Amino acid sequence: MSVTTHSGGSILGHPVKRTEDRELITGAGVYTGNMPVEGALHAFFVRSPIAHGTLGDIDVDEAKGMPGVVAVYTAADLELNDRPGLPGVVPETMNRPLLAKGKVRHVGDIVAIVVAETASEAIDAAETVFPDIEPLPAVTDIEAAMADDAPLLFEGTESNMVAGAGTGEVEGIFDDADVVVKAKFHNQKLAGVPMEPNAVVVEPGENGKLTFWASTQTPHGLRDQMAGDLGVDGEDVRVIAPRVGGGFGPKAFAYSEYSIIARAAQKLGRPVRWNETRSENMLSMVHGRAQVQWVELGVKNDGTFVGLRATAVGDAGAYPAIGAVLPSLTQLLAQGVYDLPAIDFTWKAVATNTTTVGAYRGAGRPEATQLLERIIDMAADEIGMDPLEIRRKNYLQPEQYPLTTLTGANYDTAEHEKAADAAKEAAGYDALLAEQKRRRESGDRIALGIGVGSYVEVTAPLGLDGEYGSAQAHPDGTFTVMAGTSAHGQGHETAFCQLASSVLGVPMEKIKLVQSDTELVRSGAGTLGSRSLQTGGTAIHNASQELVAEAREIAAHLLEAAVEDIDHSDDGFGVRGIGDKVITWAQIAQAAEDGSGYEDGRGHEMRQELDFKAGDSTFPFGTHIAVVEVDLDTGFVKQRRHVAVDDCGIILNPMLVAGQQHGGIAQGISQALYERVTYDEDGNPTSGNLASYTIPTAADLPSFEVSNTETTTPLNPIGAKGIGESGTIGSTPAVHNAVIDAVSHLGIHHIDMPLTPETVWRAIHGANGSDPATRQQAGPEYAGKAITEDTPDSAQA
Amino acid sequence: MSTTIPLTITVDGEPRDLDVDPRTTLLDALRDRLGVTSTKKGCDHGQCGACTVLLDGRRVLACLTLAVAKDGADVVTANGLATDGELHPVTEAFLANDAYQCGYCTPGQICSAVGAIDEARQGMPSAVTSDLTGEVTLDRTEIAERMSGNLCRCAAYVNIVSAVEEASRA
Numbered sequence: 029m030s031v032t033t034h035s036g037g038s039i040l041g042h043p044v045k046r047t048e049d050r051e052l053i054t055g056a057g058v059y060t061g062n063m064p065v066e067g068a069l070h071a072f073f074v075r076s077p078i079a080h081g082t083l084g085d086i087d088v089d090e091a092k093g094m095p096g097v098v099a100v101y102t103a104a105d106l107e108l109n110d111r112p113g114l115p116g117v118v119p120e121t122m123n124r125p126l127l128a129k130g131k132v133r134h135v136g137d138i139v140a141i142v143v144a145e146t147a148s149e150a151i152d153a154a155e156t157v158f159p160d161i162e163p164l165p166a167v168t169d170i171e172a173a174m175a176d177d178a179p180l181l182f183e184g185t186e187s188n189m190v191a192g193a194g195t196g197e198v199e200g201i202f203d204d205a206d207v208v209v210k211a212k213f214h215n216q217k218l219a220g221v222p223m224e225p226n227a228v229v230v231e232p233g234e235n236g237k238l239t240f241w242a243s244t245q246t247p248h249g250l251r252d253q254m255a256g257d258l259g260v261d262g263e264d265v266r267v268i269a270p271r272v273g274g275g276f277g278p279k280a281f282a283y284s285e286y287s288i289i290a291r292a293a294q295k296l297g298r299p300v301r302w303n304e305t306r307s308e309n310m311l312s313m314v315h316g317r318a319q320v321q322w323v324e325l326g327v328k329n330d331g332t333f334v335g336l337r338a339t340a341v342g343d344a345g346a347y348p349a350i351g352a353v354l355p356s357l358t359q360l361l362a363q364g365v366y367d368l369p370a371i372d373f374t375w376k377a378v379a380t381n382t383t384t385v386g387a388y389r390g391a392g393r394p395e396a397t398q399l400l401e402r403i404i405d406m407a408a409d410e411i412g413m414d415p416l417e418i419r420r421k422n423y424l425q426p427e428q429y430p431l432t433t434l435t436g437a438n439y440d441t442a443e444h445e446k447a448a449d450a451a452k453e454a455a456g457y458d459a460l461l462a463e464q465k466r467r468r469e470s471g472d473r474i475a476l477g478i479g480v481g482s483y484v485e486v487t488a489p490l491g492l493d494g495e496y497g498s499a500q501a502h503p504d505g506t507f508t509v510m511a512g513t514s515a516h517g518q519g520h521e522t523a524f525c526q527l528a529s530s531v532l533g534v535p536m537e538k539i540k541l542v543q544s545d546t547e548l549v550r551s552g553a554g555t556l557g558s559r560s561l562q563t564g565g566t567a568i569h570n571a572s573q574e575l576v577a578e579a580r581e582i583a584a585h586l587l588e589a590a591v592e593d594i595d596h597s598d599d600g601f602g603v604r605g606i607g608d609k610v611i612t613w614a615q616i617a618q619a620a621e622d623g624s625g626y627e628d629g630r631g632h633e634m635r636q637e638l639d640f641k642a643g644d645s646t647f648p649f650g651t652h653i654a655v656v657e658v659d660l661d662t663g664f665v666k667q668r669r670h671v672a673v674d675d676c677g678i679i680l681n682p683m684l685v686a687g688q689q690h691g692g693i694a695q696g697i698s699q700a701l702y703e704r705v706t707y708d709e710d711g712n713p714t715s716g717n718l719a720s721y722t723i724p725t726a727a728d729l730p731s732f733e734v735s736n737t738e739t740t741t742p743l744n745p746i747g748a749k750g751i752g753e754s755g756t757i758g759s760t761p762a763v764h765n766a767v768i769d770a771v772s773h774l775g776i777h778h779i780d781m782p783l784t785p786e787t788v789w790r791a792i793h794g795a796n797g798s799d800p801a802t803r804q805q806a807g808p809e810y811a812g813k814a815i816t817e818d819t820p821d822s823a824q825a
Numbered sequence: 826m827s828t829t830i831p832l833t834i835t836v837d838g839e840p841r842d843l844d845v846d847p848r849t850t851l852l853d854a855l856r857d858r859l860g861v862t863s864t865k866k867g868c869d870h871g872q873c874g875a876c877t878v879l880l881d882g883r884r885v886l887a888c889l890t891l892a893v894a895k896d897g898a899d900v901v902t903a904n905g906l907a908t909d910g911e912l913h914p915v916t917e918a919f920l921a922n923d924a925y926q927c928g929y930c931t932p933g934q935i936c937s938a939v940g941a942i943d944e945a946r947q948g949m950p951s952a953v954t955s956d957l958t959g960e961v962t963l964d965r966t967e968i969a970e971r972m973s974g975n976l977c978r979c980a981a982y983v984n985i986v987s988a989v990e991e992a993s994r995a
Contacts, residue, residue: 055863273929517927
């Protein structure tokens, strides 16, 4: 398959400037928080200050009498269905009461909602609500939650285990290995931190109808979840996502706040709005990552991989949901880009008294890449081989594709050496090694580190490889295209109109993208999992092709010619070889609507819609090389360069691709160096704002050197794979490996992320890791040696 | 509880009268009371920069500014930077350099950039300026440092720095 463009596709592959820009640049874009809804009340939530406890009476009397207060509701006042975490995976005993009943399970758990005329009145009143909570022992640590004597979060369960599976044991997996390296890695809990926190306005309408304006990545998914929570028909719920100020995965989740607000709005018969505060956001918006991994890699002395054995245990948080299966994506990608002969992988998910875990940029895949790329570097170090060389020796070769990996991933296409060679050349790898040697020999206290990360990732995963799309021609010469994806900064209005423009042969400005409204767009899976262009874009592309086919038939009818003799050009449709009579798109759409374009004379809108199904996920890949400087006296890491070669198939708009690479790389670097959600021993969050939870600024990051190789995929006519998460997946291990490389001559084999100055300094100084006062700051494992302890029994399959 | 204080603020060129609870921040006064939503609320704690506006010509965080303390002040948001329908050069540079994605932090970034360029022209040093008394050259390091109060989770930083660099030469 290939993209069909009647005029050579001049607009494809070019950095077309974004059409959404003008509105956003002055701040005139309408986000949920400034969606004008007449007469809306304001909600604020009373949240548990205790991580785990028995919930007694909730005193709301004072709040009800406060100025402006319209209502205060607790679980007993609002009929809301308990929500299943993930049907078929998460046990029903772990269903989530949307307002806490009987127990609270994390700091931030919702105890009551206050609705008032203004936001400040709601906040003032919420401060007077007093929930009587008897504290119970809290468990926030993954391994502690798995222990036999762990406090249990849910009644009717025998443990906090939520889900798990594995490949099964491989006998004699390391029999042929000369060396087996072993390690335990913490892939720390992260917060998504979109600049716009969650926000919603719910307006009750006639006959039980509800309209939601919400800051979401998945309008249709949110509609279905709200219908389930409220016990109403999906048809009675309309969800509209206006401009959305960043998502990064967490806004693909349907927040219980939204259902509570909807029920309150129904009861009060008035619209209710809620703009989440940043402090609430850090407690309530789903977190990401959060795995402990036990990893063993067997290699021969010449660098050949023999086998991988690993157990990954994910933290699903207090109310296990999608996070309960994200470690299965870690297993799915455990083979990485390598010709690994054997894999023995086990994954599990466990509940803890922390914020629920969901998808965050990468969602299960960065954990796989990190696991592999760290253990490979440790193996290379052990046998004295260059990290890039050991990878090259084991890369899957292009002729092996397509292939099904040992853990069941259907890899479509790849050329790993090509991407790695491009990265090596762009980085000037050999010169960097020479510089490192010079610095070490001269005793330079600023150590240079070079790190490599090769990755493959799965885009449009978990059955998200299908999408709705439509294309319509209007008699005024304009067009409307629709897709079930829902952009929130990616630039789909530009990219999708580029695609339609190339197929329809009309300028982009004639085409309008309609998205993010469940009443206008028939169905959709939203924008997540780097799926949008390959699914929604393809659906629009194909619907546009069908619209051109329909136009040819109408033109043939009007011109009394055979369909196969109709030529399609930028001017319109004419008969090949006969004169210059051309019928425009506007004339054709008019003829369709008034019926003159059809044999039977029955007019209708000129519109084509379809459901595209790729049949499988695509697998982008690439190699990143990071160059860092580590101050051996302070532990401070300064990243000097970041070279990324990402292959996302055929590129539609290089400017949009570069933007996704930049954003992804920044978030990946940030996991390696800065970010970590932390809790104290009682389960109190200690990283609850943007002063204690570090996301990088312009001054923290180097300029990125991004480029691409283009390896097409047969799974869609564009040849495109996803790019939204690649940067995040490739960059973290490259930066992590670079920092370890910088200090490896001191005998350090591993330091857990984030590699803050204190963590690195402690590793350099060989401080022991038993000091609880510094544990939270420095990370759980900062001792300067590889962990050699065996996989604990409780983590075995 | 119900004490309010009257004040007048000029916002994007228009004098606006309002009565506020003394606890009201300039940000809430703008967004909730005056319907000026160009400036955004990202954290309400002075940690993200999304609410940056120009107040009497200097960039400030509207969420850390009490409205009552600014009676008579002149406030300019990203929406008010245009003159005679022409976009401000900094705004144009953001467009030309693809310096944003979701757009939420952008109005604050642009106000901050206008303030930063002006501060540099006045010779104000930053933490990375080597010569504290001479002229300031806005190279990428200086720009990144001076823009480091404005978070962008989409991380359009590379292009933001390029946009400010371009605008500073205009």
